[in-house]
Amino acid sequence: MPASADVVEDIDTIRTQIREFLESAPKPPGLRNYGPTPTAADVEPGQKWHRYLADRGYTCLHWPPEFGGADASVAYQAVFAEECARAGVPRQLNITGADLVGPVLIKFGSPEQKTRYLDGIRLGDDVWTQLFSEPGAGSDLAGVRTRAERTESGWRVDGQKVWSSAAASADYGLLLARTGPDKHRDLSMFIVPMSLSGVTVRPLTQMDGESKFNEVFLDGVELGDEALIGEVGQGWAVAMVTLGRERLTLGTQAVAMFRLHEQMVAAARSRDLLDPVLSRSLTRLWTRMWLLRFTWQRAIDAGDLASPAFSVLKLMTSETDRDLGDMATEVLGTDACVDPAGSGDAADLVHHMLVGRAQTILGGTSEIQRNILGERVLGLPKEPR
Ligand SMILES: Cc1cc2nc3c(=O)[nH]c(=O)nc-3n(C[C@H](O)[C@H](O)[C@H](O)COP(=O)(O)OP(=O)(O)OC[C@H]3O[C@@H](n4cnc5c(N)ncnc54)[C@H](O)[C@@H]3O)c2cc1C
Structure with missing residues (x-):
């Protein structure tokens, strides 16, 4: 079982334990080390594998224990990632849910958002995609133009995202959108169920022949108030938590x-x-x-x-x-x-x-x-x- 940060760790012993665990773990048919993002065909074996790891406490190692994490040290997390690479297996379903969205919801999410989404990420039930980059906003991320405008019942979103990894298989998107004119202070973060009307996903084929990236078009997508993460205008601060x-x-x-x-x-x-x-x-x-x-x-x-x-x-x-x-x-x-x-x-x-x-x-x-x-x-x- 994962060791917590306050335990003095013998990292070589831990490495051996993890290596033996991964070697003896039954691998679902079709599982391969697809990296941080599964293709559509990788999702099913990836979810089964993630669930196997989750049931044994090996997912979301960096999350606090109250949300099912292990509060594991940096060294522990690194060894687990390395040993997965050595064993030729992914360390989780995809990077976006456990590594990006989880920490964001833990830090900024409402109690309802935590209850509704965190277990689905930890257990690998839900695929998430990161809807940040746009055709005119990559390195200069604060330049996003996708707009979220107030309506009587919540928000209406219009715009386009690109390079959205795993969007074609995703259940939910973490969306960075503009809610006003100020470059950094008028950005807000939302949760978008990808099945909503007005969300169109167009897969892109990479030069290696696989299709992990997508374009995502958002045309008059209606979101409720409960979709907002944190405060209006807090999007840049929320986005910074996802980096690194x-x-x-x-x-x-x-x-x-x-x-x-x-x-x-x-x-x-x-x-x-x-x-x-x-x-x-x-x-x-x-x-x-x-x-x-x-x-x-x-x-x-x-x-x-x-x-x-x-x-x-x-x-x-x-x-x-x-x-x-x-x-x-x-x-x-x-x-x-x-x-x-x-x-x-x-x-x-x-x-x-x-x-x-x-x-x-x-x-x-x-x-x-x-x-x-x-x-x-x-x-x-x-x-x-
Ligand atoms: C494998 C992969 C997965 C990704 N997954 C996602 C995802 O899931 N969701 C998502 O939102 N995005 C995703 N991205 C997008 C990624 O965040 C952007 O590609 C990245 O931020 C660069 O932005 P850009 O492609 O728009 O390039 P640009 O910002 O347009 O840059 C073009 C070139 O100009 C250079 N340049 C730009 N500004 C400067 C500067 N100030 N000084 C010097 N040089 C500069 C850049 O280095 C680059 O060489 C992914 C990208 C890759 C490769």
């Missing part, structure tokens, strides 16, 4: 990278392409991976998720992952021209190369991470606005 959880999963990326690196070396060797130039590139990447691994471990041991170390790690891990993925073209030679949806080592590596492009965009692009580090950590002059 992916930092905990950086270690999972490291695990995956070491595995991928081994595959790269094997692919190059089997094609007789391991010349000194390629060997040097692979060795350099391997060194970067170890440096990240040790830095991540130090940051986890310090236990402070707000530490700038995590911002540096997000930047460096995503760029190393991307560069490692790009090695696919070098280690495969002409085999790099395969269909990424196919099977075999070439398809696997090409698929990873394509997915790897997302790492430097999601959760704040590399450029934005550099701006933040420059301005807030190094104290350099602010970018002109």
Whole structure:
């Protein structure tokens, strides 16, 4: 069972326990490690797996115990994420419900909202999607234009969202909408049942052939007052609570990278392409991976998720992952021209190369991470606005 933060943890013992638990757990047919977001086909096995973990206290580890969480330490959560990656299983149904919406509702939700939604997230019954980004508002998130206007009985929402992960399978959306003209002070957060009239979801196909992203159109969607989270105008503060959880999963990326690196070396060797130039590139990447691994471990041991170390790690891990993925073209030679949806080592590596492009965009692009580090950590002059 998950250990609470006030227990002195022997992390190696915990790691062994988690590893044995995950190895012996029965896996539902069709389960694969689909990452933070399931495709439509992943939802059913993902929900069964999530429920198995939930029944044994292994979901929502960071939530307080009164809502069914384990109040687990950063180190504990990180080890669980890493061991899931090693076992090739997702650590939860999707990232949005447990990691983003749960903490938001716990901090800002009404008692009714907590009662109504938290158990569905913890048990994996409900899929949530994050309705923040828009065609004109990504890095500059406060630029959202989707409007929520007061009506006699609640709110009427009009606008468009994009890159909404899992929206096609979602039961509910966490919506950031404009309730007035001030850029930051007039944003509010709402819960949108995705089955409401006026909500249209259009799946987008990514370059790897999968479809996890969606466009979401909101045309005269009627919401009741109970859909508002917190106060009117509190949306920006609520949105800030949702940022940063992916930092905990950086270690999972490291695990995956070491595995991928081994595959790269094997692919190059089997094609007789391991010349000194390629060997040097692979060795350099391997060194970067170890440096990240040790830095991540130090940051986890310090236990402070707000530490700038995590911002540096997000930047460096995503760029190393991307560069490692790009090695696919070098280690495969002409085999790099395969269909990424196919099977075999070439398809696997090409698929990873394509997915790897997302790492430097999601959760704040590399450029934005550099701006933040420059301005807030190094104290350099602010970018002109
Ligand atoms: C895998 C994945 C999953 C996602 N899931 C969701 C989701 O579920 N819900 C959701 O709402 N969104 C989601 N997003 C969207 C994500 O939050 C945005 O893609 C991200 O914030 C960047 O916004 P953008 O795509 O509009 O790019 P833009 O903000 O338009 O940026 C375009 C380019 O300009 C650069 N740039 C922008 N501003 C600056 C600046 N001030 N200084 C220097 N360079 C700058 C950027 O770094 C980037 O290279 C997801 C994205 C990915 C990749």
